[in-house]
Amino acid sequence: MPDEALVSRVAQSTGLTYGEAARVVDDVLAWHRESVEEFVRRRHAHHQTYGKRNEQIFELIAAELRERPFAAPELSPRQLRRMVYG
Template sequence: MISPVPDAELVDRVAATTGLSPAEATRVIDDVLAWHRETVEDFVRRRHAHHQTYGKRNDEIFTLIAAELAERAFAAPELSPRQLRRIVYG
């Protein structure tokens, strides 16, 4: 997925408050946005692979991932106008 260019005012703010160059601030912002755009499914797959790499077994891995999920914010799924109406009106 190609991310949109971060808001210029945000880039200026991050650069000014951190001492980063505008290019570095843009990379940091892109990285943070990508982190929060990760889907639950992608997160679970990534974390499962990570934990397997370090020798954990599935029963332990799934307990760890469940705890990690409780601490993490995820991007909202894309919703159609109909789905949005159902949320509001039932």
């Protein structure tokens, strides 16, 4: 269960019920709890689906990591590749 004060604030500011606000907060927190490795694998699969090549994918992911709210270290294309392929 997310922080009750946060859920109450979201409910009050949006007009959602407490239950709806709790689900929204849970979903947002889950999104931001994603680890760097999970994010890299998910985004790699997404970009591959749309026909991008690894060289371009790893550049895109490195740029996306700079915009994410988690503290991700600067990762080289090689480090990104190792997260995906081991």
